[in-house]
Amino acid sequence: MSLPHAILTALLERPSSGLDLTRRFDRSIGYFWSATHQQIYRELGKLESAGHIRALPAQAPARGQKKAYEVLPAGRAELARWTAAAQDPKPHRDAMLLRLRAAAVVGTAGLEADLRRHLDLHRRQLAEYEEIEKRDFPPGDDSAQARLQHLVLRAGIELETFWTQWLTQAVEELPVVEDGTA
Amino acid sequence: MSLPHAILTALLERPSSGLDLTRRFDRSIGYFWSATHQQIYRELGKLESAGHIRALPAQAPARGQKKAYEVLPAGRAELARWTAAAQDPKPHRDAMLLRLRAAAVVGTAGLEADLRRHLDLHRRQLAEYEEIEKRDFPPGDDSAQARLQHLVLRAGIELETFWTQWLTQAVEELPVVEDGTA
DNA sequence: ACGGGTTGTGCAACTAGTTGCACAACAGCA
DNA sequence: TGCTGTTGTGCAACTAGTTGCACAACCCGT
Numbered sequence: 001m002s003l004p005h006a007i008l009t010a011l012l013e014r015p016s017s018g019l020d021l022t023r024r025f026d027r028s029i030g031y032f033w034s035a036t037h038q039q040i041y042r043e044l045g046k047l048e049s050a051g052h053i054r055a056l057p058a059q060a061p062a063r064g065q066k067k068a069y070e071v072l073p074a075g076r077a078e079l080a081r082w083t084a085a086a087q088d089p090k091p092h093r094d095a096m097l098l099r100l101r102a103a104a105v106v107g108t109a110g111l112e113a114d115l116r117r118h119l120d121l122h123r124r125q126l127a128e129y130e131e132i133e134k135r136d137f138p139p140g141d142d143s144a145q146a147r148l149q150h151l152v153l154r155a156g157i158e159l160e161t162f163w164t165q166w167l168t169q170a171v172e173e174l175p176v177v178e179d180g181t182a
Numbered sequence: 183m184s185l186p187h188a189i190l191t192a193l194l195e196r197p198s199s200g201l202d203l204t205r206r207f208d209r210s211i212g213y214f215w216s217a218t219h220q221q222i223y224r225e226l227g228k229l230e231s232a233g234h235i236r237a238l239p240a241q242a243p244a245r246g247q248k249k250a251y252e253v254l255p256a257g258r259a260e261l262a263r264w265t266a267a268a269q270d271p272k273p274h275r276d277a278m279l280l281r282l283r284a285a286a287v288v289g290t291a292g293l294e295a296d297l298r299r300h301l302d303l304h305r306r307q308l309a310e311y312e313e314i315e316k317r318d319f320p321p322g323d324d325s326a327q328a329r330l331q332h333l334v335l336r337a338g339i340e341l342e343t344f345w346t347q348w349l350t351q352a353v354e355e356l357p358v359v360e361d362g363t364a
Numbered sequence: 365a366c367g368g369g370t371t372g373t374g375c376a377a378c379t380a381g382t383t384g385c386a387c388a389a390c391a392g393c394a
Numbered sequence: 395t396g397c398t399g400t401t402g403t404g405c406a407a408c409t410a411g412t413t414g415c416a417c418a419a420c421c422c423g424t
Binding site: 001003035036038039 | 409412413
Binding site for chain 2: 098105114145151
């Protein structure tokens with residue numbers, strides 16, 4: 001229910017083509033709302049026929065491509081409505097936690113390698129976020145917009161920090177649980 | 183791809199009927215892998231025809247109900263296989279973070295109430311986890327099984343702690359961003 | 365000028381998850 | 395003893411997300 005709103009947000013920040021959007025979903029926006037290019041193209045189609053966005057007339061003759069979209073007033077209104085509307089948090093699903101719990105019953109054999117791999121992935125992600133923070137939020141800029149955006153980035157940083165710490169601990173004290181077959 | 187494995191884990195911990203499972207998914211297991219009773223019944227059907235579980239013969243004549251299922255060796259093997267297999271972390275989707283980002287463009291009007299509501303929800307969840315920790319993991323029990331389960335619960339506690347802190351900060355310093363319509 | 369990689373756009377089919385309903389059995393009570 | 399609410403089980407339809415492919419255009423080396 002919120003991919004269209006993610007796209008509207010991105011397009012308001014800057015009008016873009018499908019591919020531009022795809023790229024931006026692979027960094028910034030995608031850090032907390034991921035989407036593939038297929039999803040994005042499909043959704044762009046729907047948003048256009050709903051009258052929420054429109055294709056910018058291509059200035060370069062545009063050999064074959066549709067190119068950039070921009071948000072129409074109706075789209076902005078819809079986004080504002082959605083932002084203000086109460087929403088229940090979606091239930092979480094975390095396969096790694098589930099696997100730990102399963103391992104308590106069927107044994108921890110083979111788990112450690114993947115735990116370490118995940119730890120590494122989270123460390124990288126954390127480093128990337130910290131890089132962005134250093135680059136885009138130097139101390140002192142406290143425009144309202146920047147403060148909000150920084151707040152979102154901080155959430156990412158702190159979540160990744162949590163995961164690296166938790167996984168480190170998990171690897172360290174992974175108890176060897178034997179397969180509990182009776 | 184992991185609902186069946188969540189069910190296998192739950193059934194290994196204790197053979198249960200569909201309704202029992204539903205209840206357990208509303209607490210413990212569901213904290214990191216939620217499912218509705220409809221999903222569960224459907225999945226039980228599949229697992230049974232796959233030969234991973236079987237219905238226990240009802241000892242009380244069981245007026246109408248199918249009652250409890252137990253895991254067969256093939257099911258346990260499948261669960262062990264899945265637990266050990268490498269899996270990429272699924273991309274996150276967090277609507278609240280997205281809304282904050284949208285608010286930076288279309289304005290923060292109406293957002294604060296829901297932010298507070300979420301804060302309250304996370305506080306409750308945290309309290310519940312801490313209750314469970316006090317009840318089920320008194321200091322001193324360090325069987326391998328208990329250590330693993332405690333580790334999973336700690337993840338829940340720390341995540342909820344993070345969210346309550348983050349939301350508190352968000353509410354406090356919610357900058358008033360005007361609707362940026364040109 | 366042509367063959368092979370890369371970029372940009374998109375459809376179709378499938379899988380997972382959600383929502384909405386159906387309905388039997390029993391429990392309590394009026 | 396029939397009405398009403400609750401418990402337990404389940405199907406069907408819909409929505410969202412993923413996977414896999416297609417295909418045109420351009421760019422680059424030979």
